Amino acid sequence: MDLHAQRRRALMDRLGATAAAVFPAAPVALRAIDVEHRYHQDSDFLYLTGFPEPEAVCLLLPGHPKEEFVLFVRPHDPERETWTGRRAGVDGAIATYGAQVAYPIDQLDEKIGAYVSERDRLYYRSGRDPTFDQRVLAWMRQWQLTRPRAGTGPTAVLDPAEFLHEMRMVKDPEELAHLRTAIAITADAHRAAMRAARPGVHEYEIEALVDYTFRRMGAAGPAYPSIVAGGPNATTLHYVTNDRPLTAGDLLLIDAGADFAGYCADVTRTFPVADHFSGPQRAIYELVLQAQLAAIAVIRPGIRHEQVHQRAVEVLVDGLIDLRLLSGDRQEIISNERYRPFYMHRTSHWLGMDVHDVGLYKVAGNSRTLEPGMVMTVEPGIYIAADRDDVDPQFRGIGVRIEDDILVTSDGPDVLSAAVPKHPGDIEAIRRAGA
Numbered sequence: 001m002d003l004h005a006q007r008r009r010a011l012m013d014r015l016g017a018t019a020a021a022v023f024p025a026a027p028v029a030l031r032a033i034d035v036e037h038r039y040h041q042d043s044d045f046l047y048l049t050g051f052p053e054p055e056a057v058c059l060l061l062p063g064h065p066k067e068e069f070v071l072f073v074r075p076h077d078p079e080r081e082t083w084t085g086r087r088a089g090v091d092g093a094i095a096t097y098g099a100q101v102a103y104p105i106d107q108l109d110e111k112i113g114a115y116v117s118e119r120d121r122l123y124y125r126s127g128r129d130p131t132f133d134q135r136v137l138a139w140m141r142q143w144q145l146t147r148p149r150a151g152t153g154p155t156a157v158l159d160p161a162e163f164l165h166e167m168r169m170v171k172d173p174e175e176l177a178h179l180r181t182a183i184a185i186t187a188d189a190h191r192a193a194m195r196a197a198r199p200g201v202h203e204y205e206i207e208a209l210v211d212y213t214f215r216r217m218g219a220a221g222p223a224y225p226s227i228v229a230g231g232p233n234a235t236t237l238h239y240v241t242n243d244r245p246l247t248a249g250d251l252l253l254i255d256a257g258a259d260f261a262g263y264c265a266d267v268t269r270t271f272p273v274a275d276h277f278s279g280p281q282r283a284i285y286e287l288v289l290q291a292q293l294a295a296i297a298v299i300r301p302g303i304r305h306e307q308v309h310q311r312a313v314e315v316l317v318d319g320l321i322d323l324r325l326l327s328g329d330r331q332e333i334i335s336n337e338r339y340r341p342f343y344m345h346r347t348s349h350w351l352g353m354d355v356h357d358v359g360l361y362k363v364a365g366n367s368r369t370l371e372p373g374m375v376m377t378v379e380p381g382i383y384i385a386a387d388r389d390d391v392d393p394q395f396r397g398i399g400v401r402i403e404d405d406i407l408v409t410s411d412g413p414d415v416l417s418a419a420v421p422k423h424p425g426d427i428e429a430i431r432r433a434g435a
């Protein structure tokens with residue numbers, strides 16, 4: 001059984017034999033009339049089918065004697081295929097993707113009634129495609145009408161996330177292989193950027209180098225718009241304008257990750273445009289690095305996700321007190337979140353097919369316990385805007401974030417993005433070698 005079949009089997013066992021589940025492919029997104037964005041398949045759909053095309057629907061019928069996995073797809077159309085490329089077609093949906101039966105997508109409304117009217121609940125995640133939501137509502141109205149005489153038909157639409165997204169949180173071997181490739185490509189791009197940055201080069205030139213490296217190495221492209229933020233721009237968390245020339249006194253913050261085979265890397269490095277850190281830059285950098293290393297070190301099965309953030313905050317607060325950027329009692333600063341003018345985001349999110357991957361952070365009111373196979377970022381930072389006149393002037397305009405991608409294993413943290421230098425001596429070495 002291939003991995004997609006194993007995933008469908010595992011999901012169907014959880015859904016139970018009286019349920020049906022519908023997963024539509026992502027709609028095509030338009031950039032302008034007649035111009036489509038590069039197609040990005042819906043992650044749930046891709047996870048369950050491996051099917052890369054738009055205008056497709058996966059129907060799962062757990063326990064159906066012959067047709068547990070039904071695909072609706074675009075049929076062959078020689079003229080359309082001349083314009084937009086080969087389609088798997090109904091035959092390919094069966095032969096290549098393992099559907100037990102497949103139909104042209106335009107038969108969806110006609111065929112789904114008979115399949116689902118024998119089931120008592122329908123799993124479908126609404127809110128992602130309003131047009132498809134309307135379609136599901138129309139089916140439900142139809143089943144309401146036929147139910148009194150048929151005696152069967154779904155009475156509830158439920159969110160499959162509680163089963164499916166729990167499965168996606170713990171990565172299987174194929175997923176880990178794709179993630180490792182996405183991260184290896186990302187590491188190459190960050191190292192190339194570290195070698196290429198110098199005064200006078202614009203942020204967008206570095207962005208182009210990063211995105212070029214992703215594509216050259218076989219990634220689909222950046223998993224999110226690359227942040228290339230020189231000097232004070234690094235204190236803007238989601239800076240993507242990327243149009244400023246770098247100057248010798250800047251730090252350069254790059255937050256960029258490749259999308260490979262549907263899996264996302266998410267890595268941030270901050271390094272000097274000169275071949276060494278200035279004193280104040282290095283003080284802030286070493287504090288963020290210390291917080292990041294300490295936060296990574298607590299990662300192991302059984303700890304709560306929240307502890308990673310707590311550890312980072314403790315180290316950052318101690319350091320901010322030492323640097324006289326904060327004063328007072330550590331506990332009081334943490335309870336009142338007085339560190340937030342310097343560190344205003346969370347330390348970690350799940351990573352996988354989505355950059356901010358699916359899965360609960362809290363279960364029954366408590367922070368989630370880590371398990372082997374989960375993948376998460378660890379990304380503390382310190383951001384001191386240039387106009388912060390309440391802060392010692394030597395630190396103004398400094399923004400530092402360091403982000404790695406971590407696999408939880410029974411032996412502890414596996415830093416998947418370790419190939420990107422982050423210790424100041426290693427960074428200064430690659431800067432001098434590249435210049």
Ligand code: CA
Pocket residue numbers: 266349377379403
């Ligand atoms: Ca991130």
